[in-house]
Amino acid sequence: MNLPRNLLSLIVSSVLFGVCVSTDLITRESSIGDGDVLISSGGDFALGFFSPGNSSNRYVGLWYNKIPEKTIAWVANRDNPVNGTSGRLGIDKLGNLILYDTKRSISVWGSNLSLSSAVSDCIARLLDSGNLVLFQDGKKSTVLWQSFDHPTDTLLPSMKLGLNRTSGLNIFLTSWKSQDDPRTGTTYFMINPSGFPHLTLYKNQVPLWQPSPYNGVRLNVIPAIGQSSWFNFSIIIDANEAVLLSNVFNSSIYVRGVVQESGIVQLFTWVEKKSEWVTFFTKPEDQCDYYGHCGANGNCHSDSMDQIECNCLPGFTPKSPNDWSMRDSSGGCIRKNQESVCRNGEGFVKVADVKVPDTSVASFDKNKTLRECESECLRNCSCTAYADADFTRGGRGCLMWYGDLMDTREISGGGRDLYVRVDALVLAEFQKKGFLSRKKVLATLIVLVSAAAVISPVVYFVLVKNKRKGSEVGKELDRTTKDQELPLLDITTIKAATDDFASANKLGQGGFGPVYKVRQYFRDGWPVDRK
Ligand SMILES: *[C@@H]1O[C@H](CO)[C@@H](O)[C@H](O)[C@H]1NC(C)=O
Ligand SMILES: *[C@@H]1O[C@H](CO)[C@@H](O)[C@H](O)[C@H]1NC(C)=O
Ligand SMILES: *[C@@H]1O[C@H](CO)[C@@H](O)[C@H](O)[C@H]1NC(C)=O
Ligand SMILES: *[C@@H]1O[C@H](CO)[C@@H](O)[C@H](O)[C@H]1NC(C)=O
Ligand SMILES: *[C@@H]1O[C@H](CO)[C@@H](O)[C@H](O)[C@H]1NC(C)=O
Numbered sequence: 001m002n003l004p005r006n007l008l009s010l011i012v013s014s015v016l017f018g019v020c021v022s023t024d025l026i027t028r029e030s031s032i033g034d035g036d037v038l039i040s041s042g043g044d045f046a047l048g049f050f051s052p053g054n055s056s057n058r059y060v061g062l063w064y065n066k067i068p069e070k071t072i073a074w075v076a077n078r079d080n081p082v083n084g085t086s087g088r089l090g091i092d093k094l095g096n097l098i099l100y101d102t103k104r105s106i107s108v109w110g111s112n113l114s115l116s117s118a119v120s121d122c123i124a125r126l127l128d129s130g131n132l133v134l135f136q137d138g139k140k141s142t143v144l145w146q147s148f149d150h151p152t153d154t155l156l157p158s159m160k161l162g163l164n165r166t167s168g169l170n171i172f173l174t175s176w177k178s179q180d181d182p183r184t185g186t187t188y189f190m191i192n193p194s195g196f197p198h199l200t201l202y203k204n205q206v207p208l209w210q211p212s213p214y215n216g217v218r219l220n221v222i223p224a225i226g227q228s229s230w231f232n233f234s235i236i237i238d239a240n241e242a243v244l245l246s247n248v249f250n251s252s253i254y255v256r257g258v259v260q261e262s263g264i265v266q267l268f269t270w271v272e273k274k275s276e277w278v279t280f281f282t283k284p285e286d287q288c289d290y291y292g293h294c295g296a297n298g299n300c301h302s303d304s305m306d307q308i309e310c311n312c313l314p315g316f317t318p319k320s321p322n323d324w325s326m327r328d329s330s331g332g333c334i335r336k337n338q339e340s341v342c343r344n345g346e347g348f349v350k351v352a353d354v355k356v357p358d359t360s361v362a363s364f365d366k367n368k369t370l371r372e373c374e375s376e377c378l379r380n381c382s383c384t385a386y387a388d389a390d391f392t393r394g395g396r397g398c399l400m401w402y403g404d405l406m407d408t409r410e411i412s413g414g415g416r417d418l419y420v421r422v423d424a425l426v427l428a429e430f431q432k433k434g435f436l437s438r439k440k441v442l443a444t445l446i447v448l449v450s451a452a453a454v455i456s457p458v459v460y461f462v463l464v465k466n467k468r469k470g471s472e473v474g475k476e477l478d479r480t481t482k483d484q485e486l487p488l489l490d491i492t493t494i495k496a497a498t499d500d501f502a503s504a505n506k507l508g509q510g511g512f513g514p515v516y517k518v519r520q521y522f523r524d525g526w527p528v529d530r531k
């Protein structure tokens with residue numbers, strides 16, 4: 001190990017060249033010691049030694065230079081502090097960033113790159129974004145290492161949080177242990193890459209909160225975020241990466257996201273007038289935010305008074321009604337009937353305006369339309385639900401779930417429609433409800449059974465379309481029959497659709513004759529053979 005000698009020369013040169021650095025650069029010739037600060041070129045960020053809270057430990061960190069309240073945005077040696085003022089941050093012979101404790105003669109932290117041969121002319125520069133970058137040469141070209149790839153508890157604008165599928169590097173935030181102690185805590189906020197990648201806040205590896213995986217153009221962390229005219233969040237999920245990106249359009253506005261050890265994630269903005277950080281949001285906020293509050297296949301509802309109510313998704317019933325009545329809904333919901341949901345007349349019931357369930361057990365197909373999604377989900381008996389994942393609506397993209405549906409919650413406005421697989425009985429129930437009680441079914445197969453039908457081989461029927469909006473079932477049928485208001489079907493189709501006019505499928509008697517529930521799905525107004 002010849003590091004110490006190298007370091008010694010480094011230190012000597014620092015002494016020779018003067019130590020009170022106020023540039024944005026660290027080179028092999030100029031290291032910084034306790035008391036020195038680097039300032040980014042625009043003056044937004046500073047880097048130097050500090051002690052958090054009541055601690056006397058010394059850490060290398062990065063803070064806002066223009067803000068009176070010292071706000072640490074990054075810590076280099078969070079798990080390995082320097083005792084006293086003997087720390088020096090420099091670049092070693094190989095080109096690595098290194099924090100050296102001159103008293104103990106050991107390295108306490110480093111960029112730790114396995115650089116095969118000594119890299120000449122390495123420099124570290126503190127950028128105005130709050131990123132400390134190690135460049136291979138004196139110019140800004142090859143990035144060897146950057147602090148944005150190793151964040152602590154703070155998300156800064158233009159930082160990417162998430163997974164690089166090529167390198168396998170998953171960048172995430174981890175809380176400090178306490179205000180005085182920046183050691184790696186137990187709360188972290190990351191992209192979970194399983195199933196369809198999604199952000200999750202964890203505490204001790206247990207999920208605490210999940211934002212909507214996707215809300216079209218913007219990530220629905222909270223609705224207000226997307227509406228801000230000066231910053232937005234977006235999620236990029238493609239073959240190369242699955243990342244959260246934040247963009248701030250006005251660089252004179254400071255925004256930071258912070259993960260706290262108590263198990264929350266917060267977004268702050270600096271308000272100059274008040275000279276303080278204002279909390280833009282805190283999550284999880286209400287009970288429904290807490291992951292899986294209503295258990296498997298539950299749906300969490302929170303009213304304007306913050307009253308929480310757990311419901312089961314259509315076709316499901318509380319697993320333990322007793323616990324449920326005691327407001328312990330953690331047991332979740334199980335299927336209501338013994339009916340099979342596999343090639344047994346099952347279908348889907350729409351649950352409108354929800355945060356869709358955990359996508360860890362979901363697959364994503366960006367090429368499928370909602371209709372294609374439906375038939376694919378119907379075909380595969382382990383598919384429990386599907387949803388439109390189209391970002392612009394009217395285009396393509398679908399999510400399909402395989403297994404229990406966890407962490408669904410109602411969102412009024414800004415949610416998505418979830419289509420839950422239900423057995424034939426439940427399907428009939430929902431269709432009947434839509435037709436009989438509210439008289440809002442938009443399309444009903446009315447079969448004319450008359451004396452004439454007995455004689456004539458032709459059976460007339462009409463699809464009556466009620467234009468009024470409202471029923472969820474109706475809306476769904478409405479879409480499928482969009483372009484064909486009054487199709488004429490032949491008798492075999494009708495017989496197939498009604499199971500040969502089975503009385504189980506008879507919904508009631510109308511002016512035209514008996515009305516039957518149709519077991520088949522429609523495509524462009526025509527029944528689709530599901531065999
Ligand atoms: C520092 O110590 C004082 C006195 O013990 C206490 O009141 C204060 O809350 C502590 N500050 C932090 C950040 O822990
Ligand atoms: C730090 O150094 C002081 C004086 O050298 C010593 O008394 C103290 O125990 C050290 N603290 C730690 C945590 O090593
Ligand atoms: C540096 O890397 C080595 C092996 O790659 C690892 O054992 C060591 O813990 C790393 N050190 C730091 C400070 O990350
Ligand atoms: C992923 O990492 C590789 C290797 O470090 C890098 O070349 C590539 O640019 C990264 N991809 C993205 C999308 O950032
Ligand atoms: C956020 O802003 C950037 C820059 O204007 C833009 O390219 C991007 O589409 C926006 N993202 C969202 C989700 O609105």
Ligand SMILES: *[C@@H]1O[C@H](CO)[C@@H](O)[C@H](O)[C@H]1NC(C)=O
Nearest residue numbers: 230249250251252253254272
């Ligand atoms: C950026 O924000 C600052 C402070 O709020 C404001 O004074 C300035 O006009 C904004 N600039 C732009 C381009 O919006």
Ligand SMILES: *[C@@H]1O[C@H](CO)[C@@H](O)[C@H](O)[C@H]1NC(C)=O
Nearest residue numbers: 364365366367368369396397
């Ligand atoms: C999706 O569609 C694009 C363009 O039509 C095509 O290139 C791509 O292969 C399709 N992907 C899948 C998974 O079918």
Ligand SMILES: *[C@@H]1O[C@H](CO)[C@@H](O)[C@H](O)[C@H]1NC(C)=O
Nearest residue numbers: 363379380381382383401402
């Ligand atoms: C159903 O979907 C699951 C999950 O994607 C898959 O593993 C399984 O092979 C599919 N089954 C059929 C019959 O396509």
